[in-house]
Amino acid sequence: MKSGWLMGVLALALVLGACTSKEAEKPVSEGKPSENYPSGDLAPLDKREKVFIAEDGAASGAGFYIAKEKGYFEDYNIEVEFAQFANSDDMLPALAAGEVDIAGGVSTASFFNAISQGIDVKIIADKGHNVPGKSYFTFVVGNHMVDVIKDYPDFKGKKIAISSYNSIDEYIFEQMLAHAGLTKDDVELVLMSDFGSMLGAIDAGTIDAALSIEPLIAQGVDKGFHVRFGDATDYAPESQIALVLGSPDFMMKEQDVSLRFMAAYLKGVRDYNDAFIKGIGKDEVIDIMTKHTALKDPALWEKVNVTGLDPDGKMFIDDIKKQYDAYKANGAIRGEIDFDKAIDTSMTEKAIKEIGAYERD
Missing domain, CATH: 3.40.190.10 (Periplasmic binding protein-like II)
Structure with a gap:
Protein backbone atom coordinates (compact mmCIF):
# COMPACT_ATOMS: atom_id res chain seq x y z
CA MET A 1 0.00 0.00 0.00
CA LYS A 2 2.85 2.32 0.85
CA SER A 3 4.38 1.53 -2.49
CA GLY A 4 1.11 2.22 -4.32
CA TRP A 5 0.62 5.51 -2.44
CA LEU A 6 4.19 6.62 -3.24
CA MET A 7 3.78 5.79 -6.93
CA GLY A 8 0.58 7.83 -7.03
CA VAL A 9 2.29 10.83 -5.48
CA LEU A 10 5.17 10.53 -7.94
CA ALA A 11 2.78 10.28 -10.89
CA LEU A 12 0.89 13.35 -9.71
CA ALA A 13 4.15 15.24 -9.28
CA LEU A 14 5.21 14.32 -12.79
CA VAL A 15 1.90 15.51 -14.22
CA LEU A 16 2.04 18.78 -12.31
CA GLY A 17 5.68 19.22 -13.28
CA ALA A 18 4.88 18.65 -16.92
CA CYS A 19 2.03 21.18 -16.80
CA THR A 20 4.24 23.73 -15.06
CA SER A 21 6.98 23.15 -17.62
CA LYS A 22 4.56 23.57 -20.51
CA GLU A 23 3.15 26.74 -19.00
CA ALA A 24 6.68 28.12 -18.54
CA GLU A 25 7.52 27.35 -22.14
CA LYS A 26 4.24 28.60 -23.57
CA PRO A 27 5.23 31.66 -25.64
CA VAL A 28 1.85 33.39 -25.73
CA SER A 29 0.13 36.05 -23.65
CA GLU A 30 -3.45 35.80 -24.95
CA GLY A 31 -2.63 38.39 -27.57
CA LYS A 32 -2.13 41.15 -25.00
CA PRO A 33 1.21 43.00 -24.84
CA SER A 34 2.79 43.11 -21.41
CA GLU A 35 6.17 43.82 -19.89
CA ASN A 36 7.11 40.17 -20.38
CA TYR A 37 5.39 39.80 -23.78
CA PRO A 38 5.71 43.18 -25.56
CA SER A 39 4.78 41.56 -28.86
CA GLY A 40 1.50 40.22 -27.53
CA ASP A 41 2.14 36.79 -29.04
CA LEU A 42 5.57 35.15 -28.74
CA ALA A 43 7.81 35.51 -25.72
CA PRO A 44 11.07 37.38 -26.33
CA LEU A 45 14.21 35.30 -26.57
CA ASP A 46 16.03 34.75 -23.28
CA LYS A 47 19.30 35.71 -24.91
CA ARG A 48 19.68 38.61 -27.35
CA GLU A 49 20.36 37.38 -30.89
CA LYS A 50 21.74 39.22 -33.89
CA VAL A 51 20.38 38.45 -37.36
CA PHE A 52 22.32 39.54 -40.44
CA ILE A 53 20.23 40.58 -43.45
CA ALA A 54 21.71 41.06 -46.92
CA GLU A 55 19.72 44.05 -48.14
CA ASP A 56 20.74 46.93 -50.38
CA GLY A 57 18.05 49.55 -49.78
CA ALA A 58 15.57 48.13 -52.29
CA ALA A 59 11.96 49.14 -51.70
CA SER A 60 11.04 45.46 -51.56
CA GLY A 61 12.89 45.28 -48.22
CA ALA A 62 10.10 47.33 -46.64
CA GLY A 63 9.16 44.57 -44.18
CA PHE A 64 12.70 44.52 -42.76
CA TYR A 65 12.96 48.30 -42.45
CA ILE A 66 9.54 48.80 -40.87
CA ALA A 67 9.98 45.93 -38.42
CA LYS A 68 13.32 47.41 -37.34
CA GLU A 69 12.10 51.00 -36.94
CA LYS A 70 8.85 50.09 -35.20
CA GLY A 71 10.55 47.77 -32.72
CA TYR A 72 9.04 44.47 -33.83
CA PHE A 73 12.43 42.75 -33.86
CA GLU A 74 13.29 44.37 -30.54
CA ASP A 75 10.09 42.97 -29.00
CA TYR A 76 11.53 39.49 -29.53
CA ASN A 77 15.02 40.49 -28.30
CA ILE A 78 16.40 40.35 -31.85
CA GLU A 79 18.93 42.81 -33.21
CA VAL A 80 19.18 43.09 -37.00
CA GLU A 81 22.14 44.28 -39.00
CA PHE A 82 22.05 44.98 -42.72
CA ALA A 83 24.96 43.74 -44.82
CA GLN A 84 25.55 44.85 -48.39
CA PHE A 85 27.12 42.78 -51.16
CA ALA A 86 28.45 43.93 -54.51
CA ASN A 87 26.26 41.39 -56.31
CA SER A 88 24.09 38.35 -55.72
CA ASP A 89 26.90 36.03 -56.85
CA ASP A 90 28.76 37.00 -53.66
CA MET A 91 25.64 36.96 -51.51
CA LEU A 92 24.45 33.41 -52.19
CA PRO A 93 27.60 31.58 -50.98
CA ALA A 94 27.64 33.78 -47.86
CA LEU A 95 24.01 32.92 -47.23
CA ALA A 96 24.59 29.19 -47.75
CA ALA A 97 27.57 29.31 -45.37
CA GLY A 98 25.53 31.08 -42.69
CA GLU A 99 27.60 34.28 -42.84
CA VAL A 100 24.30 36.08 -43.37
CA ASP A 101 20.97 34.70 -42.20
CA ILE A 102 18.42 36.32 -44.53
CA ALA A 103 18.68 37.85 -47.99
CA GLY A 104 16.55 39.18 -50.80
CA GLY A 105 16.82 37.42 -54.13
CA VAL A 106 15.56 37.98 -57.66
CA SER A 107 14.73 35.22 -60.09
CA THR A 108 17.56 34.64 -62.58
CA ALA A 109 19.06 31.63 -64.31
CA SER A 110 22.27 32.16 -62.34
CA PHE A 111 20.30 31.98 -59.08
CA PHE A 112 18.76 28.65 -60.05
CA ASN A 113 22.11 27.38 -61.35
CA ALA A 114 23.71 28.16 -58.01
CA ILE A 115 21.09 26.06 -56.21
CA SER A 116 21.36 23.22 -58.71
CA GLN A 117 25.14 23.15 -58.22
CA GLY A 118 24.92 22.77 -54.44
CA ILE A 119 24.52 26.27 -53.01
CA ASP A 120 22.00 25.47 -50.29
CA VAL A 121 19.61 28.36 -49.66
CA LYS A 122 15.92 28.26 -48.86
CA ILE A 123 13.19 30.24 -50.62
CA ILE A 124 10.91 31.16 -47.74
CA ALA A 125 8.58 34.10 -48.47
CA ASP A 126 7.41 36.78 -50.88
CA LYS A 127 9.55 39.86 -51.33
CA GLY A 128 8.00 41.42 -54.38
CA HIS A 129 5.22 40.96 -56.91
CA ASN A 130 3.15 43.23 -59.13
CA VAL A 131 -0.20 44.45 -57.83
CA PRO A 132 -2.93 44.20 -60.49
CA GLY A 133 -3.34 47.52 -62.25
CA LYS A 134 -0.47 49.06 -60.26
CA SER A 135 2.65 47.17 -61.36
CA TYR A 136 5.91 48.55 -60.05
CA TYR A 235 -0.05 39.09 -69.26
CA ALA A 236 1.90 38.01 -66.15
CA PRO A 237 -0.68 38.27 -63.34
CA GLU A 238 1.17 36.09 -60.84
CA SER A 239 4.85 36.69 -61.46
CA GLN A 240 7.10 36.19 -58.44
CA ILE A 241 9.67 38.94 -58.87
CA ALA A 242 11.64 38.90 -55.62
CA LEU A 243 12.10 36.35 -52.85
CA VAL A 244 13.07 36.21 -49.19
CA LEU A 245 15.89 33.69 -48.84
CA GLY A 246 17.09 32.02 -45.66
CA SER A 247 20.27 30.20 -44.78
CA PRO A 248 19.74 26.51 -43.89
CA ASP A 249 21.41 26.97 -40.49
CA PHE A 250 19.16 29.88 -39.61
CA MET A 251 16.01 28.05 -40.72
CA MET A 252 16.73 24.65 -39.19
CA LYS A 253 19.10 25.12 -36.26
CA GLU A 254 17.79 28.36 -34.81
CA GLN A 255 14.05 27.91 -35.03
CA ASP A 256 13.31 29.95 -31.90
CA VAL A 257 15.07 32.87 -33.55
CA SER A 258 13.83 32.36 -37.10
CA LEU A 259 10.20 31.98 -36.00
CA ARG A 260 10.31 35.29 -34.14
CA PHE A 261 12.23 36.94 -36.95
CA MET A 262 9.55 35.91 -39.44
CA ALA A 263 6.74 37.09 -37.17
CA ALA A 264 8.39 40.51 -36.87
CA TYR A 265 9.04 40.69 -40.61
CA LEU A 266 5.40 39.92 -41.44
CA LYS A 267 4.22 42.57 -38.98
CA GLY A 268 6.36 45.06 -40.88
CA VAL A 269 4.89 43.90 -44.19
CA ARG A 270 1.39 44.27 -42.76
CA ASP A 271 2.07 47.86 -41.72
CA TYR A 272 3.29 48.45 -45.28
CA ASN A 273 0.03 47.07 -46.68
CA ASP A 274 -2.00 49.06 -44.18
CA ALA A 275 -0.18 52.20 -45.28
CA PHE A 276 -0.30 51.87 -49.06
CA ILE A 277 -3.54 49.91 -49.48
CA LYS A 278 -5.67 51.07 -46.55
CA GLY A 279 -4.06 54.47 -45.94
CA ILE A 280 -3.38 53.65 -42.27
CA GLY A 281 -0.17 55.09 -40.80
CA LYS A 282 1.05 56.08 -44.25
CA ASP A 283 3.12 59.11 -43.24
CA GLU A 284 5.08 57.09 -40.68
CA VAL A 285 5.77 54.28 -43.17
CA ILE A 286 6.86 56.74 -45.86
CA ASP A 287 9.28 58.31 -43.35
CA ILE A 288 10.78 54.87 -42.74
CA MET A 289 11.03 54.13 -46.47
CA THR A 290 12.76 57.45 -47.20
CA LYS A 291 15.26 56.67 -44.44
CA HIS A 292 16.20 53.22 -45.76
CA THR A 293 15.78 53.42 -49.55
CA ALA A 294 17.17 55.55 -52.35
CA LEU A 295 13.79 57.25 -52.83
CA LYS A 296 14.16 60.21 -50.46
CA ASP A 297 11.29 62.38 -51.74
CA PRO A 298 8.14 61.72 -49.65
CA ALA A 299 5.96 63.34 -52.34
CA LEU A 300 7.18 60.82 -54.93
CA TRP A 301 6.06 57.97 -52.67
CA GLU A 302 2.52 59.21 -53.31
CA LYS A 303 3.02 58.75 -57.06
CA VAL A 304 4.87 55.46 -57.41
CA ASN A 305 3.23 52.10 -57.83
CA VAL A 306 4.66 50.36 -54.79
CA THR A 307 6.05 46.84 -54.64
CA GLY A 308 3.45 44.22 -53.83
CA LEU A 309 4.28 42.39 -50.59
CA ASP A 310 1.94 39.66 -49.38
CA PRO A 311 1.03 40.28 -45.70
CA ASP A 312 1.09 36.53 -45.06
CA GLY A 313 4.32 36.02 -47.00
CA LYS A 314 2.65 33.87 -49.68
CA MET A 315 4.49 33.36 -52.95
CA PHE A 316 3.41 32.42 -56.46
CA ILE A 317 5.20 29.09 -56.27
CA ASP A 318 3.89 27.80 -59.60
CA ASP A 319 5.35 30.89 -61.28
CA ILE A 320 8.77 30.31 -59.69
CA LYS A 321 8.78 26.90 -61.33
CA LYS A 322 7.59 28.39 -64.65
CA GLN A 323 10.50 30.83 -64.59
CA TYR A 324 12.92 27.97 -64.02
CA ASP A 325 11.38 26.08 -66.97
CA ALA A 326 11.66 29.18 -69.17
CA TYR A 327 15.37 29.60 -68.41
CA LYS A 328 15.88 25.92 -69.02
CA ALA A 329 14.13 26.17 -72.39
CA ASN A 330 16.55 28.97 -73.28
CA GLY A 331 19.50 26.70 -72.46
CA ALA A 332 20.54 28.78 -69.45
CA ILE A 333 20.07 26.11 -66.75
CA ARG A 334 22.85 23.57 -66.19
CA GLY A 335 21.29 21.33 -63.57
CA GLU A 336 18.16 20.15 -61.82
CA ILE A 337 16.44 21.58 -58.76
CA ASP A 338 14.37 19.76 -56.19
CA PHE A 339 11.86 22.49 -55.43
CA ASP A 340 10.46 20.51 -52.51
CA LYS A 341 13.80 21.15 -50.80
CA ALA A 342 14.57 24.60 -52.23
CA ILE A 343 11.21 26.10 -51.24
CA ASP A 344 10.56 25.98 -47.50
CA THR A 345 7.54 27.95 -46.27
CA SER A 346 7.31 26.13 -42.93
CA MET A 347 8.65 28.98 -40.80
CA THR A 348 6.37 31.50 -42.49
CA GLU A 349 3.39 29.23 -41.87
CA LYS A 350 4.35 28.77 -38.20
CA ALA A 351 4.63 32.53 -37.78
CA ILE A 352 1.15 33.01 -39.23
CA LYS A 353 -0.23 30.53 -36.66
CA GLU A 354 1.23 32.70 -33.90
CA ILE A 355 0.28 36.18 -35.14
CA GLY A 356 -2.86 35.23 -37.09
CA ALA A 357 -3.75 35.72 -40.73
CA TYR A 358 -3.92 39.26 -42.09
CA GLU A 359 -7.37 40.84 -42.26
CA ARG A 360 -7.84 41.73 -45.90
CA ASP A 361 -10.53 44.06 -47.16
Whole structure:
Protein backbone atom coordinates (compact mmCIF):
# COMPACT_ATOMS: atom_id res chain seq x y z
CA MET A 1 0.00 0.00 0.00
CA LYS A 2 2.85 2.32 0.85
CA SER A 3 4.38 1.53 -2.49
CA GLY A 4 1.11 2.22 -4.32
CA TRP A 5 0.62 5.51 -2.44
CA LEU A 6 4.19 6.62 -3.24
CA MET A 7 3.78 5.79 -6.93
CA GLY A 8 0.58 7.83 -7.03
CA VAL A 9 2.29 10.83 -5.48
CA LEU A 10 5.17 10.53 -7.94
CA ALA A 11 2.78 10.28 -10.89
CA LEU A 12 0.89 13.35 -9.71
CA ALA A 13 4.15 15.24 -9.28
CA LEU A 14 5.21 14.32 -12.79
CA VAL A 15 1.90 15.51 -14.22
CA LEU A 16 2.04 18.78 -12.31
CA GLY A 17 5.68 19.22 -13.28
CA ALA A 18 4.88 18.65 -16.92
CA CYS A 19 2.03 21.18 -16.80
CA THR A 20 4.24 23.73 -15.06
CA SER A 21 6.98 23.15 -17.62
CA LYS A 22 4.56 23.57 -20.51
CA GLU A 23 3.15 26.74 -19.00
CA ALA A 24 6.68 28.12 -18.54
CA GLU A 25 7.52 27.35 -22.14
CA LYS A 26 4.24 28.60 -23.57
CA PRO A 27 5.23 31.66 -25.64
CA VAL A 28 1.85 33.39 -25.73
CA SER A 29 0.13 36.05 -23.65
CA GLU A 30 -3.45 35.80 -24.95
CA GLY A 31 -2.63 38.39 -27.57
CA LYS A 32 -2.13 41.15 -25.00
CA PRO A 33 1.21 43.00 -24.84
CA SER A 34 2.79 43.11 -21.41
CA GLU A 35 6.17 43.82 -19.89
CA ASN A 36 7.11 40.17 -20.38
CA TYR A 37 5.39 39.80 -23.78
CA PRO A 38 5.71 43.18 -25.56
CA SER A 39 4.78 41.56 -28.86
CA GLY A 40 1.50 40.22 -27.53
CA ASP A 41 2.14 36.79 -29.04
CA LEU A 42 5.57 35.15 -28.74
CA ALA A 43 7.81 35.51 -25.72
CA PRO A 44 11.07 37.38 -26.33
CA LEU A 45 14.21 35.30 -26.57
CA ASP A 46 16.03 34.75 -23.28
CA LYS A 47 19.30 35.71 -24.91
CA ARG A 48 19.68 38.61 -27.35
CA GLU A 49 20.36 37.38 -30.89
CA LYS A 50 21.74 39.22 -33.89
CA VAL A 51 20.38 38.45 -37.36
CA PHE A 52 22.32 39.54 -40.44
CA ILE A 53 20.23 40.58 -43.45
CA ALA A 54 21.71 41.06 -46.92
CA GLU A 55 19.72 44.05 -48.14
CA ASP A 56 20.74 46.93 -50.38
CA GLY A 57 18.05 49.55 -49.78
CA ALA A 58 15.57 48.13 -52.29
CA ALA A 59 11.96 49.14 -51.70
CA SER A 60 11.04 45.46 -51.56
CA GLY A 61 12.89 45.28 -48.22
CA ALA A 62 10.10 47.33 -46.64
CA GLY A 63 9.16 44.57 -44.18
CA PHE A 64 12.70 44.52 -42.76
CA TYR A 65 12.96 48.30 -42.45
CA ILE A 66 9.54 48.80 -40.87
CA ALA A 67 9.98 45.93 -38.42
CA LYS A 68 13.32 47.41 -37.34
CA GLU A 69 12.10 51.00 -36.94
CA LYS A 70 8.85 50.09 -35.20
CA GLY A 71 10.55 47.77 -32.72
CA TYR A 72 9.04 44.47 -33.83
CA PHE A 73 12.43 42.75 -33.86
CA GLU A 74 13.29 44.37 -30.54
CA ASP A 75 10.09 42.97 -29.00
CA TYR A 76 11.53 39.49 -29.53
CA ASN A 77 15.02 40.49 -28.30
CA ILE A 78 16.40 40.35 -31.85
CA GLU A 79 18.93 42.81 -33.21
CA VAL A 80 19.18 43.09 -37.00
CA GLU A 81 22.14 44.28 -39.00
CA PHE A 82 22.05 44.98 -42.72
CA ALA A 83 24.96 43.74 -44.82
CA GLN A 84 25.55 44.85 -48.39
CA PHE A 85 27.12 42.78 -51.16
CA ALA A 86 28.45 43.93 -54.51
CA ASN A 87 26.26 41.39 -56.31
CA SER A 88 24.09 38.35 -55.72
CA ASP A 89 26.90 36.03 -56.85
CA ASP A 90 28.76 37.00 -53.66
CA MET A 91 25.64 36.96 -51.51
CA LEU A 92 24.45 33.41 -52.19
CA PRO A 93 27.60 31.58 -50.98
CA ALA A 94 27.64 33.78 -47.86
CA LEU A 95 24.01 32.92 -47.23
CA ALA A 96 24.59 29.19 -47.75
CA ALA A 97 27.57 29.31 -45.37
CA GLY A 98 25.53 31.08 -42.69
CA GLU A 99 27.60 34.28 -42.84
CA VAL A 100 24.30 36.08 -43.37
CA ASP A 101 20.97 34.70 -42.20
CA ILE A 102 18.42 36.32 -44.53
CA ALA A 103 18.68 37.85 -47.99
CA GLY A 104 16.55 39.18 -50.80
CA GLY A 105 16.82 37.42 -54.13
CA VAL A 106 15.56 37.98 -57.66
CA SER A 107 14.73 35.22 -60.09
CA THR A 108 17.56 34.64 -62.58
CA ALA A 109 19.06 31.63 -64.31
CA SER A 110 22.27 32.16 -62.34
CA PHE A 111 20.30 31.98 -59.08
CA PHE A 112 18.76 28.65 -60.05
CA ASN A 113 22.11 27.38 -61.35
CA ALA A 114 23.71 28.16 -58.01
CA ILE A 115 21.09 26.06 -56.21
CA SER A 116 21.36 23.22 -58.71
CA GLN A 117 25.14 23.15 -58.22
CA GLY A 118 24.92 22.77 -54.44
CA ILE A 119 24.52 26.27 -53.01
CA ASP A 120 22.00 25.47 -50.29
CA VAL A 121 19.61 28.36 -49.66
CA LYS A 122 15.92 28.26 -48.86
CA ILE A 123 13.19 30.24 -50.62
CA ILE A 124 10.91 31.16 -47.74
CA ALA A 125 8.58 34.10 -48.47
CA ASP A 126 7.41 36.78 -50.88
CA LYS A 127 9.55 39.86 -51.33
CA GLY A 128 8.00 41.42 -54.38
CA HIS A 129 5.22 40.96 -56.91
CA ASN A 130 3.15 43.23 -59.13
CA VAL A 131 -0.20 44.45 -57.83
CA PRO A 132 -2.93 44.20 -60.49
CA GLY A 133 -3.34 47.52 -62.25
CA LYS A 134 -0.47 49.06 -60.26
CA SER A 135 2.65 47.17 -61.36
CA TYR A 136 5.91 48.55 -60.05
CA PHE A 137 7.87 46.61 -62.68
CA THR A 138 6.28 47.12 -66.07
CA PHE A 139 6.63 48.62 -69.55
CA VAL A 140 6.86 52.28 -70.43
CA VAL A 141 6.60 53.83 -73.90
CA GLY A 142 8.45 56.94 -75.08
CA ASN A 143 6.36 60.03 -75.65
CA HIS A 144 7.34 59.88 -79.32
CA MET A 145 5.48 56.57 -79.54
CA VAL A 146 2.26 57.27 -77.67
CA ASP A 147 0.27 57.67 -80.89
CA VAL A 148 1.92 54.62 -82.47
CA ILE A 149 1.94 52.00 -79.71
CA LYS A 150 -1.62 51.76 -78.45
CA ASP A 151 -1.93 48.01 -77.91
CA TYR A 152 0.51 45.17 -77.32
CA PRO A 153 0.68 43.99 -80.96
CA ASP A 154 1.91 47.51 -81.83
CA PHE A 155 5.28 46.60 -80.29
CA LYS A 156 6.07 44.83 -83.56
CA GLY A 157 9.18 46.29 -85.17
CA LYS A 158 9.95 48.53 -82.18
CA LYS A 159 13.13 48.86 -80.10
CA ILE A 160 12.47 47.54 -76.60
CA ALA A 161 15.00 47.68 -73.76
CA ILE A 162 15.35 45.23 -70.87
CA SER A 163 18.05 45.19 -68.21
CA SER A 164 19.19 41.54 -68.38
CA TYR A 165 18.82 38.22 -70.13
CA ASN A 166 17.78 34.94 -68.48
CA SER A 167 16.17 36.81 -65.64
CA ILE A 168 12.78 37.95 -64.43
CA ASP A 169 13.20 40.84 -66.90
CA GLU A 170 13.43 38.61 -69.95
CA TYR A 171 10.75 36.30 -68.54
CA ILE A 172 8.21 39.15 -68.27
CA PHE A 173 9.29 40.43 -71.69
CA GLU A 174 8.58 37.00 -73.19
CA GLN A 175 5.22 36.83 -71.42
CA MET A 176 4.31 40.18 -72.97
CA LEU A 177 5.32 39.02 -76.46
CA ALA A 178 3.22 35.88 -76.14
CA HIS A 179 0.26 38.00 -75.01
CA ALA A 180 0.77 40.26 -78.04
CA GLY A 181 1.04 37.31 -80.43
CA LEU A 182 4.64 38.24 -81.23
CA THR A 183 8.05 36.55 -81.04
CA LYS A 184 11.51 37.92 -80.36
CA ASP A 185 12.09 38.08 -84.10
CA ASP A 186 9.24 40.60 -84.37
CA VAL A 187 10.97 43.25 -82.22
CA GLU A 188 14.44 44.72 -81.74
CA LEU A 189 15.59 43.79 -78.25
CA VAL A 190 18.08 46.20 -76.67
CA LEU A 191 20.08 45.25 -73.56
CA MET A 192 20.59 48.14 -71.13
CA SER A 193 21.86 46.94 -67.76
CA ASP A 194 21.19 50.28 -66.02
CA PHE A 195 17.54 51.20 -65.55
CA GLY A 196 18.55 54.85 -65.19
CA SER A 197 20.12 54.92 -68.64
CA MET A 198 16.80 53.84 -70.12
CA LEU A 199 15.35 57.24 -69.17
CA GLY A 200 17.80 59.15 -71.35
CA ALA A 201 17.57 56.64 -74.18
CA ILE A 202 13.79 56.71 -74.32
CA ASP A 203 13.77 60.53 -74.14
CA ALA A 204 16.29 60.69 -76.99
CA GLY A 205 14.23 58.24 -79.05
CA THR A 206 17.02 55.67 -79.37
CA ILE A 207 14.62 53.13 -77.86
CA ASP A 208 10.85 53.09 -78.17
CA ALA A 209 9.87 51.25 -75.01
CA ALA A 210 11.45 49.71 -71.92
CA LEU A 211 10.70 47.32 -69.10
CA SER A 212 11.33 49.76 -66.26
CA ILE A 213 10.94 49.86 -62.49
CA GLU A 214 9.76 52.27 -59.83
CA PRO A 215 10.63 54.95 -58.84
CA LEU A 216 12.18 55.54 -62.28
CA ILE A 217 8.79 54.98 -63.91
CA ALA A 218 7.16 57.75 -61.85
CA GLN A 219 10.19 60.03 -62.29
CA GLY A 220 10.13 59.52 -66.07
CA VAL A 221 6.43 60.30 -66.20
CA ASP A 222 7.00 63.48 -64.14
CA LYS A 223 9.79 64.61 -66.46
CA GLY A 224 7.82 63.83 -69.60
CA PHE A 225 10.20 61.14 -70.86
CA HIS A 226 7.68 58.32 -71.12
CA VAL A 227 4.22 57.07 -70.15
CA ARG A 228 3.16 53.89 -68.40
CA PHE A 229 1.91 51.33 -70.90
CA GLY A 230 -0.76 48.86 -69.85
CA ASP A 231 0.16 46.79 -66.82
CA ALA A 232 2.39 43.75 -66.39
CA THR A 233 -0.45 41.86 -64.75
CA ASP A 234 -2.27 41.98 -68.13
CA TYR A 235 -0.05 39.09 -69.26
CA ALA A 236 1.90 38.01 -66.15
CA PRO A 237 -0.68 38.27 -63.34
CA GLU A 238 1.17 36.09 -60.84
CA SER A 239 4.85 36.69 -61.46
CA GLN A 240 7.10 36.19 -58.44
CA ILE A 241 9.67 38.94 -58.87
CA ALA A 242 11.64 38.90 -55.62
CA LEU A 243 12.10 36.35 -52.85
CA VAL A 244 13.07 36.21 -49.19
CA LEU A 245 15.89 33.69 -48.84
CA GLY A 246 17.09 32.02 -45.66
CA SER A 247 20.27 30.20 -44.78
CA PRO A 248 19.74 26.51 -43.89
CA ASP A 249 21.41 26.97 -40.49
CA PHE A 250 19.16 29.88 -39.61
CA MET A 251 16.01 28.05 -40.72
CA MET A 252 16.73 24.65 -39.19
CA LYS A 253 19.10 25.12 -36.26
CA GLU A 254 17.79 28.36 -34.81
CA GLN A 255 14.05 27.91 -35.03
CA ASP A 256 13.31 29.95 -31.90
CA VAL A 257 15.07 32.87 -33.55
CA SER A 258 13.83 32.36 -37.10
CA LEU A 259 10.20 31.98 -36.00
CA ARG A 260 10.31 35.29 -34.14
CA PHE A 261 12.23 36.94 -36.95
CA MET A 262 9.55 35.91 -39.44
CA ALA A 263 6.74 37.09 -37.17
CA ALA A 264 8.39 40.51 -36.87
CA TYR A 265 9.04 40.69 -40.61
CA LEU A 266 5.40 39.92 -41.44
CA LYS A 267 4.22 42.57 -38.98
CA GLY A 268 6.36 45.06 -40.88
CA VAL A 269 4.89 43.90 -44.19
CA ARG A 270 1.39 44.27 -42.76
CA ASP A 271 2.07 47.86 -41.72
CA TYR A 272 3.29 48.45 -45.28
CA ASN A 273 0.03 47.07 -46.68
CA ASP A 274 -2.00 49.06 -44.18
CA ALA A 275 -0.18 52.20 -45.28
CA PHE A 276 -0.30 51.87 -49.06
CA ILE A 277 -3.54 49.91 -49.48
CA LYS A 278 -5.67 51.07 -46.55
CA GLY A 279 -4.06 54.47 -45.94
CA ILE A 280 -3.38 53.65 -42.27
CA GLY A 281 -0.17 55.09 -40.80
CA LYS A 282 1.05 56.08 -44.25
CA ASP A 283 3.12 59.11 -43.24
CA GLU A 284 5.08 57.09 -40.68
CA VAL A 285 5.77 54.28 -43.17
CA ILE A 286 6.86 56.74 -45.86
CA ASP A 287 9.28 58.31 -43.35
CA ILE A 288 10.78 54.87 -42.74
CA MET A 289 11.03 54.13 -46.47
CA THR A 290 12.76 57.45 -47.20
CA LYS A 291 15.26 56.67 -44.44
CA HIS A 292 16.20 53.22 -45.76
CA THR A 293 15.78 53.42 -49.55
CA ALA A 294 17.17 55.55 -52.35
CA LEU A 295 13.79 57.25 -52.83
CA LYS A 296 14.16 60.21 -50.46
CA ASP A 297 11.29 62.38 -51.74
CA PRO A 298 8.14 61.72 -49.65
CA ALA A 299 5.96 63.34 -52.34
CA LEU A 300 7.18 60.82 -54.93
CA TRP A 301 6.06 57.97 -52.67
CA GLU A 302 2.52 59.21 -53.31
CA LYS A 303 3.02 58.75 -57.06
CA VAL A 304 4.87 55.46 -57.41
CA ASN A 305 3.23 52.10 -57.83
CA VAL A 306 4.66 50.36 -54.79
CA THR A 307 6.05 46.84 -54.64
CA GLY A 308 3.45 44.22 -53.83
CA LEU A 309 4.28 42.39 -50.59
CA ASP A 310 1.94 39.66 -49.38
CA PRO A 311 1.03 40.28 -45.70
CA ASP A 312 1.09 36.53 -45.06
CA GLY A 313 4.32 36.02 -47.00
CA LYS A 314 2.65 33.87 -49.68
CA MET A 315 4.49 33.36 -52.95
CA PHE A 316 3.41 32.42 -56.46
CA ILE A 317 5.20 29.09 -56.27
CA ASP A 318 3.89 27.80 -59.60
CA ASP A 319 5.35 30.89 -61.28
CA ILE A 320 8.77 30.31 -59.69
CA LYS A 321 8.78 26.90 -61.33
CA LYS A 322 7.59 28.39 -64.65
CA GLN A 323 10.50 30.83 -64.59
CA TYR A 324 12.92 27.97 -64.02
CA ASP A 325 11.38 26.08 -66.97
CA ALA A 326 11.66 29.18 -69.17
CA TYR A 327 15.37 29.60 -68.41
CA LYS A 328 15.88 25.92 -69.02
CA ALA A 329 14.13 26.17 -72.39
CA ASN A 330 16.55 28.97 -73.28
CA GLY A 331 19.50 26.70 -72.46
CA ALA A 332 20.54 28.78 -69.45
CA ILE A 333 20.07 26.11 -66.75
CA ARG A 334 22.85 23.57 -66.19
CA GLY A 335 21.29 21.33 -63.57
CA GLU A 336 18.16 20.15 -61.82
CA ILE A 337 16.44 21.58 -58.76
CA ASP A 338 14.37 19.76 -56.19
CA PHE A 339 11.86 22.49 -55.43
CA ASP A 340 10.46 20.51 -52.51
CA LYS A 341 13.80 21.15 -50.80
CA ALA A 342 14.57 24.60 -52.23
CA ILE A 343 11.21 26.10 -51.24
CA ASP A 344 10.56 25.98 -47.50
CA THR A 345 7.54 27.95 -46.27
CA SER A 346 7.31 26.13 -42.93
CA MET A 347 8.65 28.98 -40.80
CA THR A 348 6.37 31.50 -42.49
CA GLU A 349 3.39 29.23 -41.87
CA LYS A 350 4.35 28.77 -38.20
CA ALA A 351 4.63 32.53 -37.78
CA ILE A 352 1.15 33.01 -39.23
CA LYS A 353 -0.23 30.53 -36.66
CA GLU A 354 1.23 32.70 -33.90
CA ILE A 355 0.28 36.18 -35.14
CA GLY A 356 -2.86 35.23 -37.09
CA ALA A 357 -3.75 35.72 -40.73
CA TYR A 358 -3.92 39.26 -42.09
CA GLU A 359 -7.37 40.84 -42.26
CA ARG A 360 -7.84 41.73 -45.90
CA ASP A 361 -10.53 44.06 -47.16
